[in-house]
Amino acid sequence: MQQNNPLVFESSGWEVDLAQRELRARGLTVPLGSRAFEIVEILVQSGGELVTKDDLMRRVWPGLNVEDNTIQVHISAIRKALGPDRGMLKTDSGRGYRLLGDWVIRQENQPRHVEPVNRPRAAIHPFLTNVPVAASALIGRExxxxxLCDLVSAYRVVTLTGPGGIGKTVLASEVARRVFPTVESDVLFVELVSLSDPDLVPSTVASVLNLQLRGGDEMSPESVARVVGDRKVLLVLDNCEHVIDAAARMAEALVRLCPHATVLATSREVLRIEGEYVYRVPALDVPAQQVEAEGNVLEHSSVQLFIARTRSLQADFGPQAEKLPLIAAICRQLDGIPLAIEFAAARAASLGIQQVAGRLDDRFALLTGGRRTALPRHQTLRATLDWSYELLPETERRLLRQLAIFPAGFTLEAATAIANQTESWVALGISNLVSKSLVALDGTEAAQRWRLLETVRAYSLEKLAESGEHEQVVRRLARFCVALFAxxxxxxxxxxxxxxxxxxxREVDNLRAALNWAFSPGGDAALGVELAAIASDFWVALSLVAESSEWADTALAQIGDAAGTRSEMVLRCSLGFALIYTKGMSAHARDTLTRALALARQFQDFDYQQRLTCGLWLFSARSMALNDALAFAREYEEVTxxxxxxxxxxxxxxxxxxxxYLAEHNEASERLQWAVGQYPVVRRRIDMMRLGADVRASALAHDTVNLMSQGRLDAASRASQSAIEEARATNQPFVLCVALAWAAGFVSLGLGELDRAREYGEELVDHAYKHALRPFYAAGLCVRGSLLARRGQPEAGVGPLRSGLAEMQEAVYLLFYPFFRAELAAALGAMGRVDDGLCEIEASLRFAIETDYRWFVPEMLRTKGDLLALRDTDHPSVIEDMYRRSMQQANDQKALYWELSAATSLAGHLQRQRKDAEALAxxxxxxxxxTExxxxxxxxxxKSILDQLS
Structure with missing residues (x-):
């Protein structure tokens, strides 16, 4: 709109002044960016009619291709300016926008006709810029x-904020360079970093703008702004944090008094002025903790920056694939902060990547040597953080030091506990540190949580140690964890x-930090014992069974005056169960559980009596002391x-x-199925911690042995599937391993379903290895060996079978031991080493008889018959007698499936002797x-043999 047509549109206290290019609310100017104002101008002149998005783009950005998100940025800025009346700007989804309201036009001596807005873009005079040329390509910031280019045309004040070294200045400079050809204004860069006196901010701005103030005018933000007047200018105020109040007053004056001025500021602390849009500069993206493919690692901007800067110092640098995980780890430990990555790249060019990765714990000594042209505070990582730290008042320095004690971040409750202050005081302190880019929000509005970037935390921990406060702060952390995990x-x-x-x-690393301190030479072992006992069930709930064992063992080694107390009972219970799952049925595990049960009886603690009775039952069952296991089970019946x-x-x-396993299949199956049907599912998560197993998944898995033995093969297959589904629902590694072991071993191998055995067996190996569950890993190895042998590669299968059996023996995890020793015997026979196979099966039979492991005896006898048949030196009647013994044993146990297996082998044997009628009989x-x-x-x-015989 031309200046000689001073139209003002009014509605409900709002004014759109086309001459002054101002949006006013009840007489007060509301800051709005230049292109955002042009959108308002077009909408207000449309008289409430719809203006399409295409029309807005054509008229506000003539000749330019802009995307939908650009116009969305500007619409958001207008709505923010309208505040409580934001509903005046209505969106017609997918079509365009209209400005509602009864707008009245106020004008003087002018016709009422309103010309549409369509300004020419040619500049009347050349605009000025002093923004320096980019020293290198900007990586990861496109x-x-x-x-930001959209934001500076939608808002009058945009502040880039973030911690030191995040790249605020570089980013602001690039934005200024990018917008200069299109904004039709001067674009000037004002460096405030060298100012020690805040009163010098106005004169510094005036100098850059080349202003001539009238004689006698006091140098103030307002006087500078008045001289700027209607001049079109985008002013970049760089490094405002140390003169923040003066910089804020300068920016506020420019926006209030200069209708064509826009401010782009960089600061570790926001300006907090009217109309400010705060853009928190993010870190570069870093690879995830888990191992990524080479191509994926190279896609991350932090890695790209590291490689580019290293290559600039070492022209022939080309990271080999094996070095990429190290580079990823460096970038991750440096939080994706560009300045820190540039320091690391400089050191990598001279020392090598391995040296840098291994010395990041001493990052402040290592990460130095920035560019010679950089600001002094950007030439070492420590100097960068010193700058921010020294700007803080002492109360905030102290809080920052204390917050560094949290490796996993913190809640307001946690921060209040370690600061030993009121919640409101701590909340204000956190808010201030967030605004100064030293603390970052790491949660949601509903569940607020904060953290320090790892580099800031390492620096603050140094300051905490220097202050002499570390011991008292970490003690408060331990006390807080005691209360939290109670x-x-x-x-x-x-x-x-x-x-x-x-x-x-989310608190697990904080708990670890507290425990590590408590059990350290300068810690408080008594407090550590208390905390370890309180948190023992937490580790199990989190599926960290091995860690549960480590902390319980550490605590018991420093039990001190807590010996004979409830804490010892809890820790021994935790350790005993963990040892069973991670190490096997050792004498140490049994003694630990036995001592704990004695304490539980002494304290008349029903909860721990049942836990520990179950623990000793589990120990006995897995070590094949089946009658002892039955005795503990009866004791549990009596206790409950x-x-x-x-x-x-x-x-x-x-x-x-x-x-x-005592081959009482009918009664056992009835009991287990009744347990599955009657056990209340709502109790399973608690009972997994108390009993060391999941009743439903375990009962289903073990019942497959009964069902298969009884000849109910389809039911056994369904039960094994159900056991796995139930186990997955618990999210407990040891529960899933039980289900997988039974499904892969007893069921799939027992039924000859080799593809399914391989699927479950490999999952078992991977899962057990990942969670350090040694006995189940041994079972998985045996499944792997059995499959190789059954698929015609017995030589390859013997190795995994022997390894798995040795692991089982060492861990005294023997429920699978006779089963897989029979598999080894068969594999040896298939290799032609029949006598070795017979030795194995004889040893397996002796073991089964000694331990009352009766259920698999029929199948071991059948396997012995098969080996005798392979030897070809025994009289056929000896082989036949072995098969008949197998059939009789199975029949006595009402184990129809094993009877069928023996009958099938015997029929084949008789068939080879041309005794078809006898075989058929x-x-x-x-x-x-x-029946199934x-x-x-x-x-x-x-069935195939029967068809041949008939």
């Missing part, structure tokens, strides 16, 4: 630059703690007699499992009793 040690609060596990999971259904269901599970009656499982390979083999 989206940020584009967004619900895990309280029976009536345990369920709610598990339900809120995500909240506690008359209690709720969950205890009766648990007792049925405990009794049913040893009965399974042996196999047909047993096969006729089968006809798709199983072993059953199909029996």
């Amino acid at each position: 989206m940020a630059v584009q967004h 619900p895990f040690a309280t029976d009536d609060q345990l369920q709610s703690a598990i339900d809120e596990l995500g909240r506690y999971r 007699r008359g209690r709720d259904l969950q205890f009766r269901a648990t007792a049925a599970w405990l009794v049913g499992i040893p009965q399974t 042996v196999l047909a009656p047993v096969y006729g009793r089968m 499982g006809f798709a199983a390979p072993s059953v199909k083999r029996a």
